[in-house]
Amino acid sequence: MPGAIPHIAVGLLSAALIHLKHFRLEFSLAIFIGNLLPDAIRQGISAITQGTIDVLHVRQDGLFRFLSTTTNSPANWFTLGFFLLLLVTFLYHYHVIKKKKLWEYEELYIFLLIGIVTHLIMDALIIEKGPWF
Numbered sequence: 001m002p003g004a005i006p007h008i009a010v011g012l013l014s015a016a017l018i019h020l021k022h023f024r025l026e027f028s029l030a031i032f033i034g035n036l037l038p039d040a041i042r043q044g045i046s047a048i049t050q051g052t053i054d055v056l057h058v059r060q061d062g063l064f065r066f067l068s069t070t071t072n073s074p075a076n077w078f079t080l081g082f083f084l085l086l087l088v089t090f091l092y093h094y095h096v097i098k099k100k101k102l103w104e105y106e107e108l109y110i111f112l113l114i115g116i117v118t119h120l121i122m123d124a125l126i127i128e129k130g131p132w133f
Contacts, residue, residue, distance in 0.1 A: 012032065037071075
């Protein structure tokens with residue numbers, strides 16, 4: 001797993017590329033947030049439950065290991081996305097969401113998923129040497 005700086009750098013680079021292609025800020029933010037989301041969930045929830053704001057000194061207890069295995073699985077992210085897509089389709093069916101908004105939500109989910117997959121690929125290819133690099 002690479003540290004925070006490579007994830008932020010790749011997230012900013014991919015967000016810039018998406019912004020230059022589509023000129024939509026929400027797509028750029030979706031891919032950037034997707035690149036940081038797995039580590040943010042794991043470190044953030046673990047830090048909150050341990051009562052610390054210093055995410056660099058989070059103990060790797062049982063909850064941390066559970067969140068680590070859960071957020072590092074592409075199948076879990078695709079399953080979550082499938083259920084979110086079902087929820088949005090259900091809301092569209094009952095006219096809570098208009099058709100234009102439905103397509104925007106689907107596009108945002110695709111860019112979020114691209115960011116998450118990029119994060120998981122980086123975790124698989126780069127071995128972490130510290131919290132930042």
